[in-house]
Amino acid sequence: MYDYRTGILDWKTAGLPVEGTNAQVPRLVDVVRRDVPTCSLGERLGDVRDRVVAAGWDACVVVSDGHVVLGLLRARELQADPQQLVDQVMRPGPSTYRPFVPVAELRGIMSDRNLESSPVTTSDGKLVGLVRRQDVGLGTIDP
Amino acid sequence: MVRTIDRDEVRRLMEQGAQIVDVLPAREYGEDHLPGAVNLPLRKIEAEALRVLDPSRPVVVYCADPG
Numbered sequence: 001m002y003d004y005r006t007g008i009l010d011w012k013t014a015g016l017p018v019e020g021t022n023a024q025v026p027r028l029v030d031v032v033r034r035d036v037p038t039c040s041l042g043e044r045l046g047d048v049r050d051r052v053v054a055a056g057w058d059a060c061v062v063v064s065d066g067h068v069v070l071g072l073l074r075a076r077e078l079q080a081d082p083q084q085l086v087d088q089v090m091r092p093g094p095s096t097y098r099p100f101v102p103v104a105e106l107r108g109i110m111s112d113r114n115l116e117s118s119p120v121t122t123s124d125g126k127l128v129g130l131v132r133r134q135d136v137g138l139g140t141i142d143p
Numbered sequence: 144m145v146r147t148i149d150r151d152e153v154r155r156l157m158e159q160g161a162q163i164v165d166v167l168p169a170r171e172y173g174e175d176h177l178p179g180a181v182n183l184p185l186r187k188i189e190a191e192a193l194r195v196l197d198p199s200r201p202v203v204v205y206c207a208d209p210g
Contacts (some may be wrong), residue, residue, distance in 0.1 A: 001146075001201075001205040002145070002148045002153075002156065002201060002202065003145050003202075004149075004150070004153045004203050004204065005148075005205075006149070006150070007205045007206050008167075008206075009207055010150055011150060011153075018176060018177060019175075019176055019180075020173055020174050021174050022174045023175065062144070118175075
């Protein structure tokens with residue numbers, strides 16, 4: 001006999017499928033954008049911005065070597081001095097959400113806090129992807 | 144003998160035909176459970192395991208989290 005000690009919470013956190021009456025509730029795992037650009041702390045902002053724009057994005061997630069989320073570069077931060085390092089301009093320690101969180105729950109949070117985007121991570125902080133306002137049915141933020 | 148395993152090993156055992164047992168109460172099982180899991184709440188497990196489970200196949204049990 002085997003004991004899956006970390007249980008269904010661990011399973012859902014990894015974004016793996018479940019069965020049951022809640023299985024049809026839209027979750028972040030269903031809408032998260034896994035192709036979000038990433039960068040590291042020591043990169044020059046100008047290099048990162050070029051890469052992000054070329055990929056058609058206006059945001060970038062700052063991650064460690066182990067792909068743990070360290071910070072976020074939103075459109076505003078990406079416009080900073082291109083000679084600065086990511087570490088100097090990023091928004092550190094953004095709130096992150098697990099893949100099994102219902103879309104409706106994050107919609108409420110992003111609306112209340114006027115968030116442009118929200119990183120989705122595993123329970124050990126590793127990046128899964130980014131959720132934008134439009135992914136949860138919200139309009140863009142007025143400048 | 145019970146051996147603690149992680150998610151990857153659960154997936155591997157699933158592919159090999161292991162029986163997945165959710166020991167949470169029936170209401171929680173009804174809301175969410177691992178694909179193909181059967182529900183044997185802790186208070187019933189001793190009485191029903193022999194009837195429900197195939198002793199020739201591996202068995203993986205789980206609950207909500209380590210708490």
